[in-house]
Amino acid sequence: MSEIPQFKAVLAHVEARESEVAGQAGRLRDQIAELTTRLREFETESEHLQITRKTLLSLPAPAPVDDPLRAEVPEHPAYQQILTTLADTGHPMRARDICEALDLPILPKNTEGIRSKLKHLVDRGILTEPETGLFTQPHP
Structure with a gap:
């Protein structure tokens, strides 16, 4: 069956498409890794801001300063x-x-x-x- 020219053409097309899909999947994995890193950075910054807000809210009000x-x-x-x-x-x-x-x-x-x-x-x-x-x- 591998000797049939049409079969060879179909296999070549499948292999080309498989290679193309694998390349796209690899690029998407790279994008996912980059987005995951950026997401972690934003989540960390958000946590820091939440801690800062919580800390500021827990501070006693400063005494009024007379000018x-x-x-x-x-x-x-x-x-x-x-x-x-x-x-x-x-x-x-x-x-x-x-x-x-x-x-x-x-x-x-x-x-x-x-x-x-x-x-x-x-x-x-x-x-x-x-x-x-x-x-x-x-x-x-």
Whole structure:
């Protein structure tokens, strides 16, 4: 039977197809091995993230940290007047402008006193000084 030409052609076709299928199966095994490795890596990372989340959730809440730069406004009425003036105008002001708004005489002692208070409010983080001598409330 192996002498029949048609039989030889069929056997050759079967052998070629067998070789082709074996090659495809080998490539699929390689892909499966690569995907299995990648899957293990993702599973490991997922486990680590779960452990991290669990650890973070088990930690006690940190005590609130007081921001020393965000201290309360000093009680002296001049500070309240300065902040009210800046809030009313809604734009940055200089010490001299605040003196005028507060109806203080434009004298060096008044201007320097206001400037000192403004600097004190900047140090506490209550005001900002976007440029030298110009004071404003910080933007939220």
